[in-house]
Amino acid sequence: MDGVALLTIFVLSIFVGYEVVAKVSTILHTPLMSGANAIHGIVLIGGIIVLGSADGALEIVLATLAVFLGAVNLVGGFVVTDRMLEMFKPRKSADDVEGGSR
Amino acid sequence: MNTPTWAQLVNLAVAVLFILSLKGLSSPKTARLGTGLGALGALIATVVLFFTGIELNNFALIIGAILAGSLVGWFSARRVKMTAMPQLVALFNGVGGGAAGLVAVVEYLHLGGEGSALFSLFTVVTIIIGSVAFSGSIVTYLKLQEIMTTRPVVLPAGKWITILVALGTIASAVWLFVDPQMWVVLLLSVLALAFGVLFVLPVGGADVPIVISLLNACTGLAVAASGYVLDNVLLLIAGTLVGASGTLLTSLMAKAMGRPLTSTLFGAFSGTTQGGSATGEERPVRSGGPGDIAIMLGYANKVILVPGYGLAVAQAQSTLRELADLLTARGIEVDYAIHPVAGRMPGHMNVLLAEASVPYEQLKEMEEINPEFSSTDVVLVVGANDVVNPAARTDKSAPIYGMPILDVDQAQQVVFLKRSMRPGFAGIENELLYDPKTTMLFGDAKDSLTKVVSSLKTM
Structure with missing residues (x-):
C-alpha cells in the first residue's frame, strides 16, 4: 500500500483510539490499560510473517523469539484482563441482592 | 507482499473488533464483552494469516512458538495473585x-x-x-x-x-x-x-x-x-x-x-x-491493642475505612468486610475511602475489594469522601500509607508532593494497622503516624483485623 494511504490510516486511527477511551472511569483505568496491552500483542502476526520467510540461524532464532513473546503478550494479556474484570462480577449480583434485602 | 482482498476485508473486520474492544473496556457494563471481542479479533487475525499465502518456511517452529508462548501467557495470567497483577501487566x-x-x-x-x-x-x-x-x-x-x-x-x-x-x-x-x-x-x-x-x-x-x-x-x-x-x-x-x-x-x-x-x-x-527520606530516628508513637481499637470503633457514630496495598498483601479483604458488616449492624455509618491509586494502580483496590464482595455503593472515591473526614469519628487505615501522607500537601521536597491525598488527618481519631513503622512504597516518612490523635496497631493486617473483629463481637 502506498505511503499516503498508510499515513491516512495512521492519522485516523489516532483519533479513533483517543476518542473511544475518552470517557473511561477511574475504576477501569487498570483493566483498560491491560486490555490495550493485550491488543498490541497482535504483533504476534508480525512475528509469524517474519519467521515464515526467515533464513539463516540468527534470523530464525530471533524470529522464533518474536513469535513466542508475541504469543505471551497476546494470550496472557487477554486472560489477565478477563481475570481482573471477573472480580467485578460478584459486585453486580451483590447490588441486585442489596436492592431486595437491605 | 500481496494480501488477498478477502483477507484484507477480514482484517478490516478485526480492526473494527479491536475498536469495539477498547470502547467496551471503557464502561463497567461492557468491559468483559470488550475483552472477548478483542480476543476474538486476535484469534481470527492469527488463523486467517495462515491462509493468505504468506511464506511458511519454518512451519513447525511457528506452531511450536505460538503454542509455547500461549501456554506461558495463559498460565502466568491464571496463576498470578491479584495483588501481583500490575507487574504481570x-x-x-x-x-x-x-x-x-x-x-x-x-x-x-x-x-x-x-x-x-x-x-x-x-x-x-x-x-x-x-x-x-x-x-x-x-x-x-x-x-x-x-x-x-x-x-x-x-x-x-x-x-x-x-x-x-x-x-x-x-x-x-x-x-x-x-x-x-x-x-x-x-x-x-x-x-x-x-x-x-x-x-x-x-x-x-x-x-x-x-x-x-x-x-x-x-x-x-x-x-x-x-x-x-x-x-x-x-x-x-x-x-x-x-x-x-x-x-x-x-x-x-x-x-x-x-x-x-x-x-x-x-x-x-x-x-x-531526594528529600523527605526516612530519618530512622526513634520517636514516640501511641500504640494500642485490638481491644482498644474495637472500643474506639464500636462506640463511634461514623467510621471510614481506608484500605491500602498492605490489606491486599495480607489477603484481609474479607475480614475487613466482616468488620464493616459488624459495625453497620451496630448502626454505625461505614464507608470505604478509595484513593485513585490505592493498591498499585488506578482501580486496583476496587478490583481487590470486589473480589471480597464488598458492596459497591460503600466504596467512595476520593473527591466524594474527602469532605466527610472532618465529621468522622474514627478512620481505620489498613495497610495504606502514602495515600494518607500529609507530606503530599506540605513538603515540597517529598517525592509524592502534589499528589492528592485522602484527608484522613481531619478526622477525630486515626487508627493505623501496619506491620511496622517502615515507610510506604514511596519510601518517605509519614508525620501522621506520630500525631497525638493517631493510634497504631502493629501486626499483619489480617491477624489484627481478626482480633479486632472478635473483640467487637464480645462487646
Missing part, C-alpha cells in the same frame, strides 16, 4: 515491545539493508521504541516485584550517561541510513535497551503505574511502526489505537495522581526528589 507489555523490536530487526537482516529510506526509518523507529518498552518494562517489573528498590535510583552523573546513550542511539540510527551494516542494527538495539533501563531507573515507586501506562503506549507505537515495516495494515491500525488510547490513559492517570507527566519522568533527574 508490565511484563506482558515488555515482551510485546520486545517482539515488535525483534520483528523489525529480523526483517532488516532479511532484506540485508536493501529497502527504501522510509522502510529504514520505520525499522529504526520500531527497534528503538520496542527495545525501550522492553527494557523499561522489565525495570518496572523488578520495582513492583520489589526485587530491586522502589525508591528512585539516581546514578552518579546518571543524567549525562542517559544523554550520552540517547545520543549514541540516534547516532547509530543515522549510521544505518548512511552505511547499512548488520552489526549496527544490533548496536542500535543494545543502546536502545540501555536507554530504556536508564529512563525508568530514576522513577519513584509511586509513579511506576504511570510509566507502565506510558510504555504500554510506546509498545503500541512500536507495533504500528512494525506495520509500516511489514506493509501490514492491521498491525498499523491496532498499534496506533493502543498508542493513542494509551497516551490519553497515561495523562488521565497522571491527572488522577495530581502529577504532571514531566515531573514524573524527569523529577528524579533534577534531583529534587
Whole structure:
C-alpha cells in the first residue's frame, strides 16, 4: 500500500483510539490499560510473517523469539484482563441482592 | 507482499473488533464483552494469516512458538495473585515491545539493508521504541516485584550517561541510513535497551503505574511502526489505537495522581526528589491493642475505612468486610475511602475489594469522601500509607508532593494497622503516624483485623 494511504490510516486511527477511551472511569483505568496491552500483542502476526520467510540461524532464532513473546503478550494479556474484570462480577449480583434485602 | 482482498476485508473486520474492544473496556457494563471481542479479533487475525499465502518456511517452529508462548501467557495470567497483577501487566507489555523490536530487526537482516529510506526509518523507529518498552518494562517489573528498590535510583552523573546513550542511539540510527551494516542494527538495539533501563531507573515507586501506562503506549507505537515495516495494515491500525488510547490513559492517570507527566519522568533527574527520606530516628508513637481499637470503633457514630496495598498483601479483604458488616449492624455509618491509586494502580483496590464482595455503593472515591473526614469519628487505615501522607500537601521536597491525598488527618481519631513503622512504597516518612490523635496497631493486617473483629463481637 502506498505511503499516503498508510499515513491516512495512521492519522485516523489516532483519533479513533483517543476518542473511544475518552470517557473511561477511574475504576477501569487498570483493566483498560491491560486490555490495550493485550491488543498490541497482535504483533504476534508480525512475528509469524517474519519467521515464515526467515533464513539463516540468527534470523530464525530471533524470529522464533518474536513469535513466542508475541504469543505471551497476546494470550496472557487477554486472560489477565478477563481475570481482573471477573472480580467485578460478584459486585453486580451483590447490588441486585442489596436492592431486595437491605 | 500481496494480501488477498478477502483477507484484507477480514482484517478490516478485526480492526473494527479491536475498536469495539477498547470502547467496551471503557464502561463497567461492557468491559468483559470488550475483552472477548478483542480476543476474538486476535484469534481470527492469527488463523486467517495462515491462509493468505504468506511464506511458511519454518512451519513447525511457528506452531511450536505460538503454542509455547500461549501456554506461558495463559498460565502466568491464571496463576498470578491479584495483588501481583500490575507487574504481570508490565511484563506482558515488555515482551510485546520486545517482539515488535525483534520483528523489525529480523526483517532488516532479511532484506540485508536493501529497502527504501522510509522502510529504514520505520525499522529504526520500531527497534528503538520496542527495545525501550522492553527494557523499561522489565525495570518496572523488578520495582513492583520489589526485587530491586522502589525508591528512585539516581546514578552518579546518571543524567549525562542517559544523554550520552540517547545520543549514541540516534547516532547509530543515522549510521544505518548512511552505511547499512548488520552489526549496527544490533548496536542500535543494545543502546536502545540501555536507554530504556536508564529512563525508568530514576522513577519513584509511586509513579511506576504511570510509566507502565506510558510504555504500554510506546509498545503500541512500536507495533504500528512494525506495520509500516511489514506493509501490514492491521498491525498499523491496532498499534496506533493502543498508542493513542494509551497516551490519553497515561495523562488521565497522571491527572488522577495530581502529577504532571514531566515531573514524573524527569523529577528524579533534577534531583529534587531526594528529600523527605526516612530519618530512622526513634520517636514516640501511641500504640494500642485490638481491644482498644474495637472500643474506639464500636462506640463511634461514623467510621471510614481506608484500605491500602498492605490489606491486599495480607489477603484481609474479607475480614475487613466482616468488620464493616459488624459495625453497620451496630448502626454505625461505614464507608470505604478509595484513593485513585490505592493498591498499585488506578482501580486496583476496587478490583481487590470486589473480589471480597464488598458492596459497591460503600466504596467512595476520593473527591466524594474527602469532605466527610472532618465529621468522622474514627478512620481505620489498613495497610495504606502514602495515600494518607500529609507530606503530599506540605513538603515540597517529598517525592509524592502534589499528589492528592485522602484527608484522613481531619478526622477525630486515626487508627493505623501496619506491620511496622517502615515507610510506604514511596519510601518517605509519614508525620501522621506520630500525631497525638493517631493510634497504631502493629501486626499483619489480617491477624489484627481478626482480633479486632472478635473483640467487637464480645462487646
